Amino acid sequence: MTRGIHAAGIGSSGKMSLFPELYLTSVLQSIQAAPDLPEHLRDEVRVNWYMTQWCNYSCPYCPVLVFHKRTKSGKPQPHAFDYYPVEKWLELFDTVQASKLHIHLTGGEPFLDRENLRALLRGFAAKPRIHTYISTNGAWDPAYFADVDKSRIFLDIGFHPTQTSLNELVRQVVRIREAGFNIAIVNYVLSPENTDIFDEAFARLSGLGFYVHVSPMFPTGEHISREVRTDREMEIVVRHNTRLDLHYKVIWPEMNKRLCFYPALNYSLGWDGGVQVSCFDGSQNAFEHGFPALPRQAVACPQHSCIGCCEMYRAIVDEPLYSNPLKIFTHRDLAQEVSAYRRDVRSKMTDEEVRREVRDLQAALATIRKKRSEEIPHVTVNSIKPALPEGQNVIGYVDAPDSKFYVEARSRDRIMLTGWLASAHYGAPLKEIRFRIGDRQIGSVKEFYPRPDVAAHFGRENWLMSGWRTMIYLPALPPGEHGLIVEGVDPLGSTASIPPWPVRISE
Numbered sequence: 001m002t003r004g005i006h007a008a009g010i011g012s013s014g015k016m017s018l019f020p021e022l023y024l025t026s027v028l029q030s031i032q033a034a035p036d037l038p039e040h041l042r043d044e045v046r047v048n049w050y051m052t053q054w055c056n057y058s059c060p061y062c063p064v065l066v067f068h069k070r071t072k073s074g075k076p077q078p079h080a081f082d083y084y085p086v087e088k089w090l091e092l093f094d095t096v097q098a099s100k101l102h103i104h105l106t107g108g109e110p111f112l113d114r115e116n117l118r119a120l121l122r123g124f125a126a127k128p129r130i131h132t133y134i135s136t137n138g139a140w141d142p143a144y145f146a147d148v149d150k151s152r153i154f155l156d157i158g159f160h161p162t163q164t165s166l167n168e169l170v171r172q173v174v175r176i177r178e179a180g181f182n183i184a185i186v187n188y189v190l191s192p193e194n195t196d197i198f199d200e201a202f203a204r205l206s207g208l209g210f211y212v213h214v215s216p217m218f219p220t221g222e223h224i225s226r227e228v229r230t231d232r233e234m235e236i237v238v239r240h241n242t243r244l245d246l247h248y249k250v251i252w253p254e255m256n257k258r259l260c261f262y263p264a265l266n267y268s269l270g271w272d273g274g275v276q277v278s279c280f281d282g283s284q285n286a287f288e289h290g291f292p293a294l295p296r297q298a299v300a301c302p303q304h305s306c307i308g309c310c311e312m313y314r315a316i317v318d319e320p321l322y323s324n325p326l327k328i329f330t331h332r333d334l335a336q337e338v339s340a341y342r343r344d345v346r347s348k349m350t351d352e353e354v355r356r357e358v359r360d361l362q363a364a365l366a367t368i369r370k371k372r373s374e375e376i377p378h379v380t381v382n383s384i385k386p387a388l389p390e391g392q393n394v395i396g397y398v399d400a401p402d403s404k405f406y407v408e409a410r411s412r413d414r415i416m417l418t419g420w421l422a423s424a425h426y427g428a429p430l431k432e433i434r435f436r437i438g439d440r441q442i443g444s445v446k447e448f449y450p451r452p453d454v455a456a457h458f459g460r461e462n463w464l465m466s467g468w469r470t471m472i473y474l475p476a477l478p479p480g481e482h483g484l485i486v487e488g489v490d491p492l493g494s495t496a497s498i499p500p501w502p503v504r505i506s507e
């Protein structure tokens with residue numbers, strides 16, 4: 001994750017530092033022209049705390065490089081309490097200047113470190129200005145938290161059908177609610193593997209009185225190169241979301257420095273104490289340098305697009321699709337607002353009107369894909385092409401960031417891999433890449449992305465779509481070196497692999 005901050009919320013990044021004066025001038029001009037933060041919000045702040053990458057689940061669409069096991073060596077992992085004890089974190093939150101402090105805990109799975117979490121929640125409960133929101137998978141025992149005051153704790157429980165059954169999830173959310181927790185939303189990520197059981201899950205959970213939020217999947221994890229959404233997925237998200245949410249979560253419009261209040265109200269805090277004003281790059285350690293001052297005006301969006309949690313784009317100034325007053329938008333607000341929209345708008349739409357909205361979204365996505373493909377540099381094809389290695393049916397490579405020609409990880413870690421792979425036979429583009437360690441398949445990729453550098457180097461236009469990228473959960477492996485097999489599958493099902501890529505397991 002990237003973090004960053006500058007005194008008045010003006011960030012710095014590699015891109016900006018090329019023209020620092022120009023950038024600074026344009027941001028300052030935008031701030032001078034920007035509306036002030038309303039008076040009643042000047043004393044209210046949210047901290048989004050990415051407190052851990054520890055998780056007991058292995059969701060294919062997870063955007064986090066989660067780890068499953070604590071280290072035996074005691075080396076700090078990406079986990080808040082490996083860096084500072086609970087008391088230090090509580091003291092840190094005392095330094096945030098605000099009479100109402102919203103703290104959102106997310107990960108990974110915050111409840112896995114149940115002892116430290118319970119101590120933290122009890123500490124928060126003793127401070128009336130703190131309201132706590134926790135994103136969790138719900139796979140924990142609520143009885144352990146019996147002595148925690150839950151009146152200002154609100155849960156967002158994700159249902160992950162590849163990791164737990166609907167029956168088990170239902171049993172858990174009912175148990176957690178009966179134990180006194182407020183469940184603001186049950187979140188359903190509409191990924192390809194979750195689509196089939198959506199209707200049943202939605203009906204059962206809604207029937208029990210839960211608000212089920214339907215999140216269009218971000219292209220991440222195993223689906224990081226997925227650019228298309230089926231009509232069925234699109235129909236489900238249309239029926240259950242506002243137009244505003246679809247616009248930002250499906251289309252991802254360019255922000256073009258639009259004015260936004262989100263950075264004036266939100267910090268982003270990491271497990272190691274690194275803090276940034278939300279959306280800006282660069283960070284400082286909150287324990288050493290404190291929380292930086294937030295801007296008191298709307299600021300020009302520093303991002304290309306709003307990567308979008310629902311509360312983020314609701315803070316954009318003059319967003320035509322949103323007219324509700326600016327506030328710190330919580331999970332409970334989301335449940336109320338989207339429920340009202342479903343009742344007042346979606347439930348009154350005919351099937352044909354839904355299909356028309358699906359067609360409009362698909363057409364908008366097709367236009368974006370076309371624009372993106374037109375931006376890919378033209379590949380110059382030389383008549384003399386470099387010779388291909390003899391006897392190899394597939395050619396390719398695993399990318400080696402920082403010139404490390406191996407992967408270093410712990411057993412059962414999740415790793416990110418990128419590279420390219422192409423068939424040596426003309427007219428036989430690969431349809432899949434499989435990853436194996438020993439006899440065990442540990443991942444696959446079916447969606448490719450453009451690698452104009454590869455196509456240009458080899459002078460083969462048909463290798464343009466040879467790029468692959470993915471996030472893989474390693475299996476339990478003993479310490480030592482293992483070979484990762486990267487195997488291409490051609491349209492006829494023939495397979496061939498490149499030389500094994502070393503995976504070094506430290507513990």
Ligand code: SF4
Nearest residue numbers: 055057059062108137
């Ligand atoms: S998406 Fe799944 S794997 Fe990722 S943090 Fe949530 S529960 Fe864990």
Ligand code: SF4
Nearest residue numbers: 260262279301306312
């Ligand atoms: S538009 Fe989105 S990315 Fe940009 S500043 Fe606002 S919340 Fe951040």
